[in-house]
Amino acid sequence: MRSSPLPPTVHQPGPPFHENTPSQALAMAGWIVLWLAAERLLAGQGFTPRGQLAVLLGSLAGLGGLTVLVGRRWLFLLFTSIRFAVTQGCFLAAAVLLATLAARDIVHRLWFTSLLAVLATSMLTVTWKRRPYTPARLGFLLVHVAPALVLMGLLWGRLAGVRAEVRLSPGVAVAILPGAGGSEQVHLPGFRFRLERIDGARSELVILDDRERELARKVISLGDPLTFRGYGFYQRAMDPGDPAGSAIRVVREPGLWLIRTGFASLLIGCVWMFYLKPGLKRRQAAKEKRP
Amino acid sequence: MIGTVAAPGGWNLLHTGLQAAGFLCLTVASALGTRALLHVPGSPGAAGLEAGNLRWTRTGFLGLSGALVTGALGNWRMWGELGPSSPRDRWVLIAWLIFFVVLHVHRVKGFRPRSAILAGLAGWALALGGWLAAWAK
Numbered sequence: 001m002r003s004s005p006l007p008p009t010v011h012q013p014g015p016p017f018h019e020n021t022p023s024q025a026l027a028m029a030g031w032i033v034l035w036l037a038a039e040r041l042l043a044g045q046g047f048t049p050r051g052q053l054a055v056l057l058g059s060l061a062g063l064g065g066l067t068v069l070v071g072r073r074w075l076f077l078l079f080t081s082i083r084f085a086v087t088q089g090c091f092l093a094a095a096v097l098l099a100t101l102a103a104r105d106i107v108h109r110l111w112f113t114s115l116l117a118v119l120a121t122s123m124l125t126v127t128w129k130r131r132p133y134t135p136a137r138l139g140f141l142l143v144h145v146a147p148a149l150v151l152m153g154l155l156w157g158r159l160a161g162v163r164a165e166v167r168l169s170p171g172v173a174v175a176i177l178p179g180a181g182g183s184e185q186v187h188l189p190g191f192r193f194r195l196e197r198i199d200g201a202r203s204e205l206v207i208l209d210d211r212e213r214e215l216a217r218k219v220i221s222l223g224d225p226l227t228f229r230g231y232g233f234y235q236r237a238m239d240p241g242d243p244a245g246s247a248i249r250v251v252r253e254p255g256l257w258l259i260r261t262g263f264a265s266l267l268i269g270c271v272w273m274f275y276l277k278p279g280l281k282r283r284q285a286a287k288e289k290r291p
Numbered sequence: 292m293i294g295t296v297a298a299p300g301g302w303n304l305l306h307t308g309l310q311a312a313g314f315l316c317l318t319v320a321s322a323l324g325t326r327a328l329l330h331v332p333g334s335p336g337a338a339g340l341e342a343g344n345l346r347w348t349r350t351g352f353l354g355l356s357g358a359l360v361t362g363a364l365g366n367w368r369m370w371g372e373l374g375p376s377s378p379r380d381r382w383v384l385i386a387w388l389i390f391f392v393v394l395h396v397h398r399v400k401g402f403r404p405r406s407a408i409l410a411g412l413a414g415w416a417l418a419l420g421g422w423l424a425a426w427a428k
Contacts (some may be wrong), residue, residue: 060335080399082398086395089389093391097385220304223369236370263360267357270349271353274349
């Protein structure tokens, strides 16, 4: 009796990368390690946070352009994959969770920004895929454009914005401030500000031009800043150890309007997608049922 | 660290109310999800409970989105910063990201509704626990 021959071994290919969650997770981990290493290297070379961010954006633009030229279809499938959105969400949630437990700030870290950039690009690609934009898809469009708008606003602020903090005594005026978080010095354009007096937890500020002419004056307190030519002057919490001094935070956020638009887009989009669209569908179905 | 003084008056009330409403909706969603898990998969009873779980999860997600937005705008008004400044706000962000994942899991081909319910239950327990712990501190 002859034994039957063994069936030939058939190599079963795994799912493609855009459908393969473990491979995506490995790639995301590699992506984080890459930007952690880049951050360390750039900081060692003396790059400021702004310079590091410019390198990140330049690299992303170069990498994105190259991938579009070489593997546009592959990139499109990946960025529009729901599995990839799930993988990204898991990584972002884990990152924020670990940062919260370890009481670390990750918002300004390069690797976290690189994760957000991938998420925003995915969202925009998915939005592009869902054309044409009918009223039924308006909610989807708004929700998926929102993260990209918020990220663009934040990046604009970090590239062209101002963050500075200074502790002043009454009568002292400044036009050059030390940057916050290791960023470079801030030069106020064509004006300076003086702390006039301290009244409890409030400070009276005066904005002066080059000829000592008063341009603006306000008593600021927590939650009630002075705004002048796009710059916000915020009262920081008073230091009980230094009652004669007042800490003032100076901020300029040029992308704030984009961030606010992104927030509005997210909320309106959610309401449209979750509540108005099902209502529209029900109404349409009822109309079609009628004789 | 900028500080932990909350934004003033009504704005803070709205922000905290949205956080609480978001978590409350997610709690209802989790209760419905738990009941759905106790039914036979595919039965009409389970399908209704799964649909209810998704509806409440979406409402909770909207509440958390509102809390994130009001938190960011309140922080901006207060400090000139948009990021979450308090541990509670950070837990809301974690919950938002978890339910971003859960809502997408519902749309992954081949995933059963039960996978999304289980993911939602785990996320709800973690995020609500962290948020309540941040309140207690």
